[in-house]
Amino acid sequence: MVSIRSVHGSARLLLDVTRGVTRITEQTHRTIVREVNPLNRLRDIVGVTPEEPQGPQGHTYRVIQSTLSLLQKGVDMSFDTVAVEDTRSPAPQNMNVAAALNGVCGDHLEASNNPLAINMHFRNSRGEIVQSDSEHIRARLPGASSRLVVLVHGLCLSHDYWKGHNEGNLGTELERAHGITPLYLTYNTGKHISINGRELSQQLQNMIEAWPVDVEELILVGHSMGGLVIRSACWYASEPELSWIDHLKKAVYLGSPHHGAALAKASHLLTSTMKKFRYARPFALGQHTSAGIKDLRHGNLLDEDWEGINPDDFSPDARKPVPLPAGTRHFFIAAAVGNKTTDFTSAIIGDLLVRLDSAKGHHRDELKRLSIRPQDCRVFENLNHLDLLDNKVVHDQVLEWLA
Incomplete structure (x- = not known):
């Protein structure tokens, strides 16, 4: 069954998409009108900014946007009256779509208060x-041990993806083999990695303080973006001096793009190229993707890596070096789709999304390596x-490694 919150969020998102498509159509229409006006071409030659076209088309787009805004208000008012009655948890397939x-x-x-936004x-x-x-942990995790592992998923995924195609998963295997109690993090992967890292740091502190037994060892396992969120959380643990970092003994990174993901780099290159052309600029959809995706271009971990920078412009890798936290042993796993990792193709393509050098933490700059x-x-x-x-x-x- 689809929850009322999911229907409400989907309706709002559909209206947002419609508004976005309308804006793209309007921008394209205005560009065409400017191009066919010989006066605007003359202004381009002499370096004067062309005037925005006036006429019935501008009024039409304003009417459409106003109508969509009224529809959204009506949708919100309608669902607000029944949302309190919907207490069901989303089905796994609905959770994965939302993720x-x-x-x-x-x-x-999150910025539009859409019910589909996931809270960590x-x-x-x-x-x-x-x-x-403490009481809730005892009820949900009877027999919680002093060894705790937190598994952090990657972009567009949820906790459900750790299960894969088998009955067990990495968390339950660690529990059976080594008595380590697993927890699975679910979070909004479209937010900046640094924002998720800071929030994870605080939530780990709260969980360690509430754990029903003394925590002897904390282990973090991150897949893809999850590994970057872990590193960001470790960095931000030092700002207010959170004590959970003292319990962190091991961290495992599965295909994490420590120095950026190839697909994110290709998307940025396409977007920045399209923005240089008038007719293509409105269709450069990469500029409308989430902050989390844009962070994956270089592997941003901190607020300083993206604040004051237009992520859609071509810019060099100006990240602040973030070393691995001392006192913790770090393990890296990378993958290649080829038969030999030494092949040129495997080195360039990696696992299709992350290159081998990035997954292994290699970098030409010694400070970033x-x-x-x-x-x-x-x-x-x-x-x-x-x-x-x-x-x-x-x-x-x-x-x-974790035995």
């Missing part, structure tokens, strides 16, 4: 929400980016 939408436009969903929270292996309250021991890094052949979530050889390696 994908949050990855693409999650920052917009933890879940247990049964998919139940676990609040940072992540220093790890060779035995703490593994590269697997014939695996793609999502295979890292649910693959026996990957799980076996993580189980060995």
